[in-house]
Amino acid sequence: MDCITPMLSEALNSIDDWGDLREKIENILPPGDWRLQEILKFRKRIALAEKSREQHDIKAIRQELAKRNLTDKQYQTEFLYQHGLSAGKITTIIDIARSTADKIIRDYRDRHYGDKRKVMGITDALALMRAK
8 A cells, every 4th residue: 555645745735844853743733624634534544444454464464373273262362472472462363352362471470470571681781782
């Protein structure tokens, strides 16, 4: 989806004095101004594109779970958590209650990290510092 239209480009190019960098365009242009209307339409297109992309990604993740024959909710939750998703995002992908996802993740962390999950070793901290 191409969200930048010729009208949006024209609207942005026609704004000579935007004001302060932190100033909102809504505070600069009057509500009925065609340029403001084009910018607001652009924001809506961006929001729709993001939502569409998220739905596409959710579908692709579900297909990936099916391809890997991960049908058990606990295994799906652990797999998605291992790949960086939070409990809230996991619940949008698979049909599972948030409290159940939280419990599965908590149990997973306890099994795999134990008491050391919140403690970083001095050597690890040094390696992270030097990596940047």
